[in-house]
Each structure stands twice: as C-alpha cells, then as structure tokens.
Amino acid sequence: MYAFYSLLIYIFYSLFRRDGGAAAAAEPGDPAQRARKPRGRRRPDLPAPELWTELTGLAASSEPEDGSEGAAEGRAAAVSLEEALLRLAEFLSVQLGAEESCGGPADLGQSGEVPSLLTVTSQLLALLAWLRSPRGRQALLQGTQPAPRVRPPSPDGSTSQEESPSHFTAVPGEPLGDETQGQQPLQLEEDQRAWQRLEQLILGQLEELKQQLEQQEEELGRLRLGVGATDSEKRVQHLTLENEALKQSLSLMRDLLLHWGPGPPIRAPQEEAEALLELQGRLQEAQDTTEALRAQLGVQEVQLQGLQGALQQLQQETEQNCRRELQQMHGQLAGLRARMASLRQGCGDLRGLVSTFTQSCQGSLSEARGQVSWALGALSSGGPGTQLPEGQQGPPAGCPGRLPELKGNIRVLCRLRPGTSSSLVSVEPGPGGTVTTCYRGRHRRFRLDWVFPPDASQEEVFRELEPAVLSCLRGYSVCIFTYGQTGTGKTYSMEGPPEDPGIVPRALQSLFREMGAGRQHRVTLSMVEIYNEAVRDLLAPGPPERLAVRQGPEGQGGIQVAGLTHWDVPNLETLHQMLKLGRSNRATAATAMNQRSSRSHALVTLTLRAASPPRAPGTAGTLHLVDLAGSERARKAGAAGPPRGDPDGARRLREAQTINRSLLALGGVMAALRAHRPHVPFRDSQLTRLLQPALGPGTTAVLLLQVGAGAGQVCACRSPPTRARPPAPLARRSPRGRRISGRQSAPSSSPTEWVKWSWGQPGAAGSRAPPGRLLPSAPTLRSPGPPAPLRRPLAVLHAPVPTTARARLSRPQRACPSSPGSRPCPWGLRPGLCWQRR
Numbered sequence: 001m002y003a004f005y006s007l008l009i010y011i012f013y014s015l016f017r018r019d020g021g022a023a024a025a026a027e028p029g030d031p032a033q034r035a036r037k038p039r040g041r042r043r044p045d046l047p048a049p050e051l052w053t054e055l056t057g058l059a060a061s062s063e064p065e066d067g068s069e070g071a072a073e074g075r076a077a078a079v080s081l082e083e084a085l086l087r088l089a090e091f092l093s094v095q096l097g098a099e100e101s102c103g104g105p106a107d108l109g110q111s112g113e114v115p116s117l118l119t120v121t122s123q124l125l126a127l128l129a130w131l132r133s134p135r136g137r138q139a140l141l142q143g144t145q146p147a148p149r150v151r152p153p154s155p156d157g158s159t160s161q162e163e164s165p166s167h168f169t170a171v172p173g174e175p176l177g178d179e180t181q182g183q184q185p186l187q188l189e190e191d192q193r194a195w196q197r198l199e200q201l202i203l204g205q206l207e208e209l210k211q212q213l214e215q216q217e218e219e220l221g222r223l224r225l226g227v228g229a230t231d232s233e234k235r236v237q238h239l240t241l242e243n244e245a246l247k248q249s250l251s252l253m254r255d256l257l258l259h260w261g262p263g264p265p266i267r268a269p270q271e272e273a274e275a276l277l278e279l280q281g282r283l284q285e286a287q288d289t290t291e292a293l294r295a296q297l298g299v300q301e302v303q304l305q306g307l308q309g310a311l312q313q314l315q316q317e318t319e320q321n322c323r324r325e326l327q328q329m330h331g332q333l334a335g336l337r338a339r340m341a342s343l344r345q346g347c348g349d350l351r352g353l354v355s356t357f358t359q360s361c362q363g364s365l366s367e368a369r370g371q372v373s374w375a376l377g378a379l380s381s382g383g384p385g386t387q388l389p390e391g392q393q394g395p396p397a398g399c400p401g402r403l404p405e406l407k408g409n410i411r412v413l414c415r416l417r418p419g420t421s422s423s424l425v426s427v428e429p430g431p432g433g434t435v436t437t438c439y440r441g442r443h444r445r446f447r448l449d450w451v452f453p454p455d456a457s458q459e460e461v462f463r464e465l466e467p468a469v470l471s472c473l474r475g476y477s478v479c480i481f482t483y484g485q486t487g488t489g490k491t492y493s494m495e496g497p498p499e500d501p502g503i504v505p506r507a508l509q510s511l512f513r514e515m516g517a518g519r520q521h522r523v524t525l526s527m528v529e530i531y532n533e534a535v536r537d538l539l540a541p542g543p544p545e546r547l548a549v550r551q552g553p554e555g556q557g558g559i560q561v562a563g564l565t566h567w568d569v570p571n572l573e574t575l576h577q578m579l580k581l582g583r584s585n586r587a588t589a590a591t592a593m594n595q596r597s598s599r600s601h602a603l604v605t606l607t608l609r610a611a612s613p614p615r616a617p618g619t620a621g622t623l624h625l626v627d628l629a630g631s632e633r634a635r636k637a638g639a640a641g642p643p644r645g646d647p648d649g650a651r652r653l654r655e656a657q658t659i660n661r662s663l664l665a666l667g668g669v670m671a672a673l674r675a676h677r678p679h680v681p682f683r684d685s686q687l688t689r690l691l692q693p694a695l696g697p698g699t700t701a702v703l704l705l706q707v708g709a710g711a712g713q714v715c716a717c718r719s720p721p722t723r724a725r726p727p728a729p730l731a732r733r734s735p736r737g738r739r740i741s742g743r744q745s746a747p748s749s750s751p752t753e754w755v756k757w758s759w760g761q762p763g764a765a766g767s768r769a770p771p772g773r774l775l776p777s778a779p780t781l782r783s784p785g786p787p788a789p790l791r792r793p794l795a796v797l798h799a800p801v802p803t804t805a806r807a808r809l810s811r812p813q814r815a816c817p818s819s820p821g822s823r824p825c826p827w828g829l830r831p832g833l834c835w836q837r838r
C-alpha cells in the first residue's frame, strides 16, 4: 500500500511538475534497472519497463528546458518516482506472479492484500479516466500544479495556479511563439500517441489485473467456504484487514477528490461516486459478514465454554474416581497387611504348637522308657510284692498303671456276636487273634489285639479292659467305645442286660470298689448324645436342647460343651440311676436291622478327681464310655427308598447318613493319628470333636469292634482264603498299637473301605427279621413303662431335681395311633414321635 500511495502521489506530482520523468530518463539504467534485475519472478510481459519508458518519455517531452531549479527538483523527484514505479511494478508482479505460480489459495496474510489490488485497480482506472478526460489532458499538457501546497504560494499572495500557465504552453486556444508554434502540434501528436500507447498498455494490464482479481475473488469465496467455522477468527481478521484497506482507499479517494481541486468533471465524479457506492456497499457487506462471523464466534465461544465446563466436570469426576479407587486400594492393602500380620501370628502360634508337640513327644517317650524299665524290673522281680526303689514305685494293688499304655495308646479288640457262621468269617480268638472276612468275594484277614469268640462272656471282655479303666484313678484319660454294624451287639457289650451287665456297669463297679469307702476321688458324671449332629444333654434338668461345642480357652484346655450339666455322683447306686435315666432319654428306633437300634452316639464321661493329687501325671482322670450308633446301609436298615410321604423312612435315611458320616470322620481321625499327621480332622464331626480330648496325646483309647454274621449276608466264596489278605482296615484303626502295627501285613485301606467292610459284614438282624424285609415303622419301646424317677441322686447332690424327668413322667397320657392296639402312648408324646424317646 505504501508503494501504491507513493506511486500515485508522486505520479501526480511528477506529471504536474513535468520534471521527474526527465530526471528519471537521464538515468535509465539506475536503481530501477538494478532493482529489476534480481527479480526473476517478474513476468516478461510486464509493462513496467515500457511504462517506465513511456512515463519518462512523456515526462521528458514536457520537461522545460530552462530552469536549474526544476532540474534540481527533477533529480530529486526522479529518484522518488523511480522508486514509486518500481514498487508499483514489484507489487503487481509479486502479487500476480505469486498467485499464478502457486495456483492455490494464498495465505490469509497475502489474501489480505487483494483489496489493495482492487483499490489500486480502481484508482488507476479513475486516474486513467481522468487522464483521458479533457481536463486531465489539459492538466497534463499545461503541467499545472493541482494542489497549492505542492508549490506554496508566493510571498506576494499570488497562487501557483496563476503562475503555472506561464510554464506550460500546451493549453489549447492560447497563442504560441513562432518557433514553438510549428513544433507544438508535433509535440502534441507525439504526446498523444505516447499517451495512447500508455493507455493501451495500462488498460491491457488492468484488464489482466481485473481477471486475476476476479480469480482471487473466486478463490477468496472458495476459501471462505472452505475455511469453515473453525477458521472464523482468521476470517474475521481477514475481513477486518479488508475493511481497513477499504477505509484507507476511501479516505484516499476523498483526499484525491479534494486534492484535485475545483469542480470535478461531470463524468469522473459520477464514476467515483459509483465506485464510492460500490465500495460502501462492499464495506457494508463486509461489515455484515463480520457481524455474522462475530455472532457465530460468540456461539462457538459459548459452545467452547460448555465444552470446557464438561471437560472440567469430567476431570473432576475422573479425579474423584481415582481418589476413591485409591482409597479402596489403600483399604485393601491395609486389610492384606492385617491379614498378613494375622497369618504371621498364626504361623508363630503353629511353630509354638509344633515345638510344644515335639517337647511333649519327647517327654512321653522318656516317660514310656522309664515305665518300660519299671515294668521289666517288676516282671523280673517275680511279683507285685517286690519292693522297688523309691521313685520307681509301681501302681497300687489292683491298679496296673501304665500297663495299658504299654500295650498301645489305641487298642483294637474284636468281639463276635453269637450266631456268627464260621463259613462266613473265620476267627482265631485270643490275644493277637485274627478275623478273616469275606466281602464281595474278597477275603481279608485282620490281626487285632484281642479277638473274643462268639461265646465270650461279658466278664471276659471286661477283664481285658479293666486295667485301662482303673488307670483313670491315676489321672489318665481312657476312652472305650464300641464300633460295628447295627445290631452287632454294641449296646449289649457296653450296657448288657441286668442279669449280665456289660462294660459300663462293670467298670463303674470296679472303679467304686477300687476307690473304696474312703472315697478319695470325686466322681462327676455327664452324659450326652449326638443325634443328627446335634449334641444334647441326656441328663439336663430341662427339656433337651441342642448344645454348642466349642474350643475352650487357651490354657484351660480341650473342648467345652456350653450348658452341659455335670453331676457329682456320691455312690454307685446313684450313678446307675442316672445312667438309666440318661439311657431312657436316648433316641432309639426300630429298623430292619435292629428292633431297638440306637439312632445316636451316646457318650458317658466320668471324671475322677483325686482329693490329694498322687504322683500320677494328671490330677483328674477321665473315663469316656461311648456307645456308637451302628453303621448301616440305608437299604439294609430300611431307610432307603421310603415310600413317598413316609416321614419315618426319610428320618431313618437322614439318621443313617448322619451316623455314617460321623463314623467316617472318626475313621479319618484315627487314620491321621496313626500316621502322625500334623493335622487331625477332629472338626469334621461333632463326634470327633467331643472325642478329641479322649483321643489326644497321653490318652488311651480302646476300640471294641463288634462283628456279627448272619445267614442273610452270604459270601459268594465259602472256601477259606488260600492266601491271607492283610487286615488293613482294622490295622489302620490301631495306629499306635505296637503289637498290631508290628504284625500288620495288610495292604492299607481307607477309612471309607473300612466302613464298607463293616457294612458288608453279615448282619445280626437276620435272626430277628428276614433280610430285606422292612419292619413297620411303628414305635417300639425299649422298656415297658416309664423309667422310675430318680430317688436320691439330686437330693444327695443338693441339686434341684431335674424338672424334665418329672415333667416328662407327669405328662398326660395321650392315645398313640401307632401303638399296637391303639394303646395310649405312655410318654404322652405326639403321634409318630413316641418311638423316638422312651
């Protein structure tokens, strides 16, 4: 723009002074030529040199010959005119050359010059129109200074306009000198032709510029469409520049109009007014576009603010989520650390237990060695009356002390029920006897601590157990329990009929006899049953309730049964009365295998606490007498496949499953004890949990295996086994029995196999009920009437009489439809339940 303005101003200045062209022509090769040479991009057809030549020629032709002042001014003006024309040529060539060479959209900075080109074009057109006008030609020919300020007024007040006519003689109608009158037409004609050529050149160039401007307009429109909303700011900037250019052009036009003095010609003002109107229209259009773009920009700014708000909200949510997850992770980490600390503590406890267990084993081992040496010394001395040195005193008379322990902590005895067929089971009775079984055609022989033949009496059985029973008086813990299939005589061996009492009555009698009249021990009795994995107190004063079995506090040892009553027993008679009462409360029922089948495990616990602690390891001995429920197959027990809707059959089935499960758990415990595994699964059943104190270290367990054989369970193989199969199952059940383990040659069998073997034994029910025949589920009573109420035990113990017993006995009798002959139920139980409790 500067070039254009400089050009215009100086063109007018030069033309009207008529001195710049001559000076410029005097130095044609200088700065313009030098400046034009390096412009390689200048188009060859650019009319700038020609225009220069024409302009300089025109100026030279009209330059006055005389006037040193004018020459000086011409030299000074020639430089400015040359620079102006050069900048104009460069401007046009650069703009046009760049657009042509690139062929693509120019950047916005360059496109911002397009309005300047248009302005240049319009102004050049206006200049040409003025030059072609008579006034312009007259001004050119006369060389009149258009603006008084170009030449300041003279000191006498005359204007330059008054003086100017004397400088030029080209005003038509004025008289000329003689010498110049002949040359004036020729000069005018030459000037006219030069101007015509100049006009043609300029018009051609302007036409070309017009076309290029139109192309730029199209390109600009395309760019405006292509830029889109995202470049709105740039477009606004572009339009602002365009507006500024138009404003400058407009102000320049106004200045020119004012500058060109009085009374513009009729035609030029109209054109200028049209151009002005056009420019104003374009300006208005640009302003409208600017406003529209600003409105659009405002909308976009609003959208941008919304997006920024959403982004900020999203960032906040993400931050909150991260913090929440971080807190959760911290919580989990803290939990893991706490768990790790707990595990470390548990690991430390386990290490302590292992250490304690090791020390205990070592102590037991040393104690066993001492007892072995004592026993050997006693045997070699020739009798119990031999006096031993102090500190090696043996057990008192009738108390064999640790002899049972020497025989093994877990001893397995076997008793065959009468009626056992020799064709089914072969037996080698006596100590270290064997029992050969046949199950599904497979023979197995088991070697046991003692095998009682079918004709063995109750006295013989108890005689073998008596040392273990009496060791309780020295503070040892002894557990005697019977195991076997239902109906094989477990209850018979434990309880026995009154005329031939079993182990329990004999043990109690032996204990009380041993204690003597002095009663140096305090006897405490408790009795529980485990029915369907529910522990119930058989001697509870109130109604039997399910008791909770839990681990006792550390240091107080063992298992604790919450709410279990412990009765002090003053004498044997009271003890028998209480046992009778407890047995009467035990759950029994009739099955296909046993008319009076025990449906629960009964545990009788006697605690013998010495008044003055002897030299025994413990201060209190414990005797556990356990009558296990019989293992049975549901099918054989009549519990499998009960008719639909038969509650008794379903109950039998559930009882059988629970019994078998608990017996299986007992087998697992025994196997773990035998294998000295670090973990013994005492918690697998309530039975093993209750027996845990009786099976732990330092205890003696005696297992009386009851075996029966009936005709209903015929073994396919009747011939005796040619090769003795090792008695694995039972041998496994005597894990710490030295005698048994020393002779064990049977392949190992799992506890499950042991139970299977027991199931496969010939049952005793065949003698009372045909095999496979389901007995009616009518309730059967073990005793003909209600048990006699306790006479004295509670009164002797200064304890309240159990209300349950009295309440049970005083219940009104109701008719029991299941009873034979619809007799009234003697216990007042509701129909269908009178069989469950006696």
Ligand SMILES: Nc1ncnc2c1ncn2[C@@H]1O[C@H](COP(=O)(O)OP(=O)(O)OP(=O)(O)O)[C@@H](O)[C@H]1O
Residues within 6 Å of the ligand: 416, 417, 418, 454, 484, 485, 486, 487, 488, 489, 490, 491, 492, 493, 594, 596, 597, 598, 599, 628, 629, 630, 631, 706, 764
């Ligand atoms: N050695 C034996 N001498 C005489 N009779 C016996 C002998 N063993 C068992 N009996 C008789 O066998 C029947 C069943 O005995 P018992 O009730 O003791 O079996 P059980 O194994 O306790 O059965 P359950 O597990 O179902 O309670 C009883 O009538 C009992 O008198």
